[in-house]
Amino acid sequence: MQQFLESYLPAAPLVVLVYAMIPLMIILLYALFAIWFERKVAGHIQDRLGPMRVGGWHGWSQSIADLLKILQKEDIVPAKADRFLFKLAPFIAFAASYGAYAVIPLSSEYIGSMIDVGVFYFIAITSLLSISIIMAGWASNNKWSLLGAMRTAAQTVSYEVPTVVTILSVIVVTGTLNLMEVTEMQSGNTTLGFLPNWIIFHSPFMLLAFVLFFIAALAEAHRVPFDLPESESELVGGYQTEYSGMRWAVFMLTEYVDLLLLSLIGVVLFFGGWNSPFGSFMDGPVWGVFWSVSKAMVLVFVMMWLRWTLPRLRVDQLMNLCWKYLIPICFVNLILIALWEMLF
């Protein structure tokens, strides 16, 4: 991929820039689609139609219209806010989410950085997100924002543990932290002869590991039922309360980018990443992008589906779920997977 770009572009910095921008193109298009899709899913689950007006067919360009509206909005900074941190926070949030895409293999020919500590980097850089949210909450000088930020801090610190332990249980099987190698290991049709060689089919405990990972990922992405930092009905908008215009839009974008990111990492760790589910059929670098993104979209859909099904957890319930249920089950599961790996 990099060599392909070098043969067409004149300067090396340009090559790096274009190479780094490829996921950005994908996630911007995805964000426009996902926001519209979420509204459609919400509408139809509630027996409504959702947006129907803008752009003809089922209001497909609603997000574009919303974006144009947001671009015209005034950028308001509260008088007693910490101006520097307040303005910086949304961009750190986005940078943290986008930075994590560097280690996601989108196709057999494309990965931002082939580092051997890929998973470690991923876990480290996504933690920045909670720092940016605390920044936004503190700098806003608003009770709602600060409460939202405090909840986020508590939530993220708690849910890092089950996320990391479930990821660790995958690493026990793969034996490498490089996500490209993790994906390459899952090629072919070998599980029971007909199932793809994906890690989720590796052992029955892997299915449990995926469920635990999914719950923890929902909490990491601050999605319903774990959307306490931005719970509209209690905290107005949580850490977003004082934000408006494009800065708010960047937070919104980060939320959806995070959704895709956690779905992608779930796909890479459990569902074979860019591998085709039909063995060598429809396999290749371009199909790889298609498969990784569409597999992630299925998980994104499940997250949206959950959002319109489940009510929000209370703060104490959230902590209860994490520390009393998820973490013990995660550790037991890790030991069981390790045993399975030793025996077979």
Next chain:
Amino acid sequence: MVKLLNNTYTTFKTIFNGMGITFRHLFKRSVTVQYPEVRDVLPERVRLKLHVNIDDCIGCRLCERACPVECITIGTIKSTDDDDLGETSTGHKKRLWVNQFDIDMAKCCYCELCVHPCPTDCITMVEDYEYSVYDRQDLLFGFSDMTPEQVNEAEEKLAKEALEKKKKKEAAKLAKKKKAESSENQPAADEDAEKAAKKAEREAKRAARRAEKEAEKARKEAEGGASDSGSTGASDESQPENRQDPNE
């Protein structure tokens, strides 16, 4: 430990149950009506907006009196003898100019109490519900089709007629007075004779009426019970005329 597993089982069971319900609703037909393009069929006797067919209005003010919130204001001018305002489509004679018929839809409570008393069925509820306006004054609907000039004309005409009638009356009075003055000269005997003649005339009239009544009674008895139903029918027919009374 057992409690933990039990709780976990319940959680997953209820979550999948809920997701099943939402998934079914995802493909259910939505209840949304795409309003400006598609409209719901309205119920038959829907009450949305008042309309007055001013050509049929006889200015009886029954609707104005029936209104509990006083949102109807009617102004009328008597027509002069030489004017013929014609008849309504229901066959009622129009005797009054209706120079004002205002309905304030901002006050209206949509009770439809004004519709039923109308003898000519000229005030009705219509199926129009898209009459939102920016100014509350725009909800005051005027139904009278008379121009200010026409109103002035009618008023002047009435005033003139009243003046003429008054003049005539005075003239008649004057004439009577003159006659009385002239009769003062004649003797009293003459007066007595006149009185006697009048009395005789009155008695004759009374006798004739009595005879007539008796004849009628006899005829009714002859017709028997069959005529009873006929008479009730006749009384029903007379009702619309009774309803017309207030405007006279």
